[in-house]
Every structure is written in C-alpha cells, then in structure tokens.
Amino acid sequence: MIKVEGLTKRYARTVAVDNISFEVEKGQIVGFLGPNGAGKTTTMRVLTCFLPPTAGSASVAGFDVLEHPLEVKKRIGYLPETPPLYPEMEVTEYLRFVGKLKGIPSGDIGRRVDDVLGRCAIGDVRNKLIGKLSKGYRQRVGLAQAIIHNPDVLVLDEPTSGLDPKQIIEIRELLKSLAGEHTIILSTHILSEVEHSCEHVIIINQGKLVAIDSVANLTNRLRGAEAVAVVVDSDGGRPNASDVQQRLEQVPGVSRVVMKDTRDSRLCFEVESLQGRQVRADVARSVVNAGWALNELRPVGLSLEDVFLQLTAAEQTEAQKVQEGASK
Amino acid sequence: MKNVLLICQKELKSYFASPIAYAVMAIFGLIFGWVFFNASRDFVRFSFQSQMTGGGGQMNVNEQIIRPLLGFAGTIALFLVPMITMRLFAEEKRMGTVELLLTSPVKDIEIILGKWLGAMLLYLCVLFMSMINIALLFAWGKPDLKPVLVAYLGLILQGGTLLAIGALISTMTKNQIIAGIATFFISLLLWLLSWFTAFDSSATAQVVNYLSIVTHFENFGKGVLDSKDVVFYISMIFFSLFLTSRSLESLRWRA
Ligand SMILES: Nc1ncnc2c1ncn2[C@@H]1O[C@H](COP(=O)(O)OP(=O)(O)OP(=O)(O)O)[C@@H](O)[C@H]1O
Numbered sequence: 242m243i244k245v246e247g248l249t250k251r252y253a254r255t256v257a258v259d260n261i262s263f264e265v266e267k268g269q270i271v272g273f274l275g276p277n278g279a280g281k282t283t284t285m286r287v288l289t290c291f292l293p294p295t296a297g298s299a300s301v302a303g304f305d306v307l308e309h310p311l312e313v314k315k316r317i318g319y320l321p322e323t324p325p326l327y328p329e330m331e332v333t334e335y336l337r338f339v340g341k342l343k344g345i346p347s348g349d350i351g352r353r354v355d356d357v358l359g360r361c362a363i364g365d366v367r368n369k370l371i372g373k374l375s376k377g378y379r380q381r382v383g384l385a386q387a388i389i390h391n392p393d394v395l396v397l398d399e400p401t402s403g404l405d406p407k408q409i410i411e412i413r414e415l416l417k418s419l420a421g422e423h424t425i426i427l428s429t430h431i432l433s434e435v436e437h438s439c440e441h442v443i444i445i446n447q448g449k450l451v452a453i454d455s456v457a458n459l460t461n462r463l464r465g466a467e468a469v470a471v472v473v474d475s476d477g478g479r480p481n482a483s484d485v486q487q488r489l490e491q492v493p494g495v496s497r498v499v500m501k502d503t504r505d506s507r508l509c510f511e512v513e514s515l516q517g518r519q520v521r522a523d524v525a526r527s528v529v530n531a532g533w534a535l536n537e538l539r540p541v542g543l544s545l546e547d548v549f550l551q552l553t554a555a556e557q558t559e560a561q562k563v564q565e566g567a568s569k
Numbered sequence: 570m571k572n573v574l575l576i577c578q579k580e581l582k583s584y585f586a587s588p589i590a591y592a593v594m595a596i597f598g599l600i601f602g603w604v605f606f607n608a609s610r611d612f613v614r615f616s617f618q619s620q621m622t623g624g625g626g627q628m629n630v631n632e633q634i635i636r637p638l639l640g641f642a643g644t645i646a647l648f649l650v651p652m653i654t655m656r657l658f659a660e661e662k663r664m665g666t667v668e669l670l671l672t673s674p675v676k677d678i679e680i681i682l683g684k685w686l687g688a689m690l691l692y693l694c695v696l697f698m699s700m701i702n703i704a705l706l707f708a709w710g711k712p713d714l715k716p717v718l719v720a721y722l723g724l725i726l727q728g729g730t731l732l733a734i735g736a737l738i739s740t741m742t743k744n745q746i747i748a749g750i751a752t753f754f755i756s757l758l759l760w761l762l763s764w765f766t767a768f769d770s771s772a773t774a775q776v777v778n779y780l781s782i783v784t785h786f787e788n789f790g791k792g793v794l795d796s797k798d799v800v801f802y803i804s805m806i807f808f809s810l811f812l813t814s815r816s817l818e819s820l821r822w823r824a
C-alpha cells in the first residue's frame with residue numbers, strides 16, 4: 242500500500258531523511274518510531290505530498306507522490322503534528338468543510354460528520370468554537386478530520402500527544418477498529434505506544450533507518466536486555482565509587498555501568514545487561530560477596546535511547562564481525 | 570470549480586468571523602461618507618450661487634461629484650487592500666492549516682482562486698458602502714448612469730489587481746502583519762509611479778507609467794471604457810495569481 246524507496250529529503254543545511262526504504266502492506270498498522278529530529282514528520286510530509294522528495298520515490302496505493310499527487314491525496318487521511326484547525330470555526334462546520342474539501346458528495350456529508358463525531362467522542366463539543374477547545378479535544382478533532390473521508394491510508398503524526406491516559410486508550414481502540422480496511426502509519430517517540438497499537442515498527446534515527454520488524458520480533462530481540470538500578474551504601478567513603486563500578490563491570494553479562502548519583506552516602510548506578518542476559522542475581526551476589534551493603538536493586542525500563550543503543554550497538558558489532566571475518 | 574467556491578465561502582466566513590471585515594467596511598464607509606458629505610454640500614452651495622447669479626447650468630453632478638469621489642474611493646481602497654489580503658496565506662502558514670489545504674485533493678490554483686475570490690467579495694462589500702452614497706445622488710439629481718457603471722468597473726478591476734498582488738505577498742511570510750505592511754508599501758509604490766513620471770516623457774517613464782495601476786484607472790474615471798485598460802488589469806491579475814501559484818509551489822520545495 243505504501244512503498245518508499247531510497248527516500249532522501251534535504252533541507253537547506255540538514256539532511257532530514259537519508260536514503261530510507263520500506264513497504265507497508267494493506268491493512269497493517271505500522272509504528273514509526275524515532276527520537277526528536279529523527280525525520281518522522283519529514284517522511285510523513287513526503288508521503289502526503291506536502292513536500293517533494295529530494296531523491297528517491299514514494300508511492301501510495303500504486304500512485305507516485307510526484308506524478309499523481311491528486312490520486313495520492315484522495316486516498317490519504319493526514320493528521321499533521323499540529324492539528325490543522327481553524328479556531329474561528331465550530332467543530333461541525335470545520336468537519337463539513339474538510340469533508341467537502343476531501344471530495345465527499347454533499348449528500349453524504351452529514352452522515353460522515355455524525356459518524357466521526359461519534360468515533361472520536363467529540364459529539365459533546367460539536368457546536369463549540371475550535372479556538373475554545375482544550376488541547377486533547379483539538380487533537381481529537383484533528384483525528385476526526387483525518388478519517389472523515391474514509392481514506393485507504395491514514396498518516397498520523399503523533400496522534401496521542403496531548404491526550405490524557407484514558408483518551409490514549411480510547412484512541413488506541415479507535416485505531417484498532419480502523420485497522421484491517423485502512424492502512425495506518427503513525428509516528429511516536431514513545432516505545433510502549435508502538436507495543437500497544439502497532440503490528441510492525443519502523444525505527445529511524447537521525448534520518449537513517451535503524452530497524453524494520455514486527456513488534457513481536459523486536460521485543461524478542463530486546464528481551465532480556467535489561468537495565469537495573471543498583472544502590473550501594475557507602476560509609477565514610479568506603480567502599481568508594483570506582484571500586485564498586487569496577488566490580489559491577491566484571492559481573493558476567495553486564496554491558497555497561499553508569500554512575501548516577503552519590504548523595505547521602507549512597508552510590509547509585511545503572512547497570513545494563515547484554516541481550517538475553519539476566520544479571521540481577523549475579524549483581525546482587527557480587528555486591529554482597531564484597532561485603533558491601535546492597536541498599537536497593539530494581540529493574541528500570543529501557544528508554545527509547547537505550548533501545549537505539551542496543552539496536553545500533555548490535556548492528557555495529559555484527560558489522561565488525563563481518564569486517565574481521567573478511568580481513569582474516 | 571466546486572472547490573474554488575468552497576474555499577471562497579470559507580474565506581468570506583472567516584473575514585466576517587473576525588473584526589477585519591467590519592473594520593475595513595467601517596473605515597471606508599466613514600471616510601467616503603465624510604468626503605461625500607462635504608463634496609455634495611459644496612456642490613449644492615455652488616449651484617445655488619450660480620442659479621442666483623444666473624450664470625447658466627454648467628454644473629454637472631457626474632463631472633463634479635461622482636468622478637472625483639470615485640477616484641478618491643479607488644485611493645482609499647488602495648490602502649484597505651493590505652488589510653484584506655494580509656491573512657490570506659500567511660495565517661494558514663502560521664496555523665499549520667496550509668498543511669491541510671496542500672494535502673487535500675484540490676489543485677493549488679483552486680485554492681488561490683478561491684481565496685482571491687473571497688477577498689474580492691469582501692472588497693465588493695466595501696465598494697457597496699460607497700454605492701449607498703452614490704445612490705442618494707440618483708434619488709436627488711439626474712446623473713448619467715453609464716459613467717458611474719464604468720467607474721465602478723474600473724474600481725473592481727483595480728481592486729482585483731491589488732488583491733492579487735496582496736495574495737502573492739501573503740504567500741511569502743508566516744507573519745500577516747509583515748505581509749500587510751509589505752503589500753501596503755508596494756501598493757503605495759504602484760500608486761506613486763504615476764506621480765514620479767507625470768512630468769517625464771522619456772521611454773522608461775512611459776513604460777513605468779504604463780505599469781502604474783492608477784494610470785489605467787483614469788479613463789474609467791472619466792467614464793470611458795477602453796479595452797486597453799481592461800486588458801491591462803486582467804493580465805495583471807492573471808500574472809499575479811500565476812506568481813502566487815509559483816510561490817505556493819516553491820513553499821513546498823523550501824518548506
Ligand atoms: N522546514 C525545515 N527547514 C529546515 N530543517 C528542517 C525543517 N523541518 C525539519 N527540519 C530538520 O529536519 C530534521 C528532521 O525533522 P523532523 O521534523 O522530520 O523530525 P521528527 O522525527 O518529526 O521529530 P519530532 O519527534 O521532534 O517531531 C531535524 O533535524 C529538523 O531540524
């Protein structure tokens with residue numbers, strides 16, 4: 242349904258998207274994951290024909306974004322990063338306007354508007370001025386606007402930003418109900434967001450593709466790689482921080498030890514394990530055997546940054562192995 | 570065409586949802602009404618005097634009131650146009666709604682025409698404020714209708730040209746105030762061109778004079794319909810709207 246090949250987008254100075262390729266099948270929900278400035282918005286803008294690519298190509302439902310923009314636009318519903326709303330319009334008035342703009346026949350408009358008012362749970366503000374809505378409601382009106390013409394492809398740029406937890410769950414449900422007949426690509430920088438609503442994930446960082454995989458595979462790849470917060474009591478500088486750090490680094494399966502804090506005669510570290518290794522028990526044993534007081538040992542979730550480190554580190558070591566193999 | 574009307578309708582609604590529409594109509598109505606009042610009072614006084622002294626009936630409502638008044642109306646309009654056009658594209662860019670318009674299945678030219686038409690309709694509402702005054706003259710004296718109609722046609726064409734130029738400038742910035750000020754100075758320049766070259770008959774001056782938007786209004790003001798002037802305005806409108814579409818296009822490339 243969506244096909245991107247060698248897509249590059251360069252702004253005056255920055256290369257926002259650097260030679261990325263991926264495909265999205267009909268009916269899939271794909272999460273587009275990356276930290277700030279990764280190039281998510283830029284890629285989506287190319288897909289929606291808002292920006293032309295500098296190099297490479299993108300096509301939606303078989304239509305190229307440069308050659309047949311009107312055909313592409315007819316099939317896409319797009320929620321930009323900031324919902325494109327007219328503050329001086331009322332909600333229904335706005336949805337009617339967008340509906341007509343998207344080419345819905347005037348006989349069907351009323352029905353479609355009622356439908357999206359219900360789906361996005363904005364019926365209670367239907368006659369309010371958009372300028373007077375709260376951020377969450379604006380986001381939902383933005384979403385309603387994107388689905389009003391029942392598009393084949395939905396492109397949603399951070400659809401859950403600004404929503405409260407209950408609304409986030411509702412939006413996830415909504416997206417799930419839309420999947421199947423619609424192909425959805427949504428961007429986010431929250432890892433758990435992808436786990437909850439997407440089947441596939443595309444990870445980009447600094448304009449480059451880091452990984453494309455199904456969510457299940459990805460969590461498998463990352464499973465076991467855990468981060469553990471370790472707090473050791475220190476009495477009058479004994480043990481000292483570097484001793485503890487050294488000892489922790491020697492625990493088998495530990496990939497990285499980061500010194501966090503030394504306040505109140507406590508030494509706080511964050512220990513990350515290699516993929517597939519459980520290190521908590523070994524870490525505890527190692528600290529206790531040294532005769533130190535283990536104050537706290539608690540798993541912390543991997544942040545998106547950690548995920549990138551894991552993924553990119555894995556790729557680097559693989560690349561190194563390949564190089565070493567070649568040089569031998 | 571459906572899309573053009575859709576955009577046009579949306580523009581008109583938002584003009585009237587904000588103070589802009591009322592502000593331009595009020596400013597124009599007040600200034601024009603005041604000048605009209607003074608001009609007609611003087612006219613009445615003079616015609617009385619000439620009747621008393623038996624100086625003969627050379628007094629002519631068309632020549633002495635309507636023509637200068639409508640010329641003046643064109644001048645006020647020149648300065649109101651920036652207020653009408655400044656938000657056309659700049660505001661959409663600032664609010665991010667341009668992303669909605671440019672990713673909807675409508676052609677750029679439909680967006681541009683719709684917006685220009687919306688601005689044009691507001692401008693017609695402004696001109697309508699003067700028609701109320703002029704209509705009084707018809708109730709009261711016996712002016713010729715045809716020169717009045719020709720002058721209004723001129724006002725519409727001149728306004729359409731300036732609105733198209735204003736629309737073009739509005740695509741170039743996110744800040745509607747900057748768009749307004751830039752449009753104001755460019756209108757001023759176009760208006761002054763005819764003054765700069767009034768006493769100069771060199772070839773360049775002729776060309777510059779030809780480009781002056783005000784020069785082409787002179788014939789209309791006299792009630793003379795010259796196809797040369799009509800063609801000038803219409804081609805200026807086309808050219809400006811064409812540049813607007815180019816500018817919108819380059820917005821995508823630069824954005
Ligand atoms: N209009 C622009 N002009 C110049 N550079 C831009 C423009 N828009 C984005 N960039 C740059 O392109 C890069 C990618 O930006 P993009 O907005 O696509 O990131 P993103 O993944 O959407 O980030 P975020 O999570 O913050 O929304 C950034 O380095 C940004 O500075």
Ligand SMILES: [Mg+2]
Nearest residue numbers: 281282283322
């Ligand atoms: Mg973004």
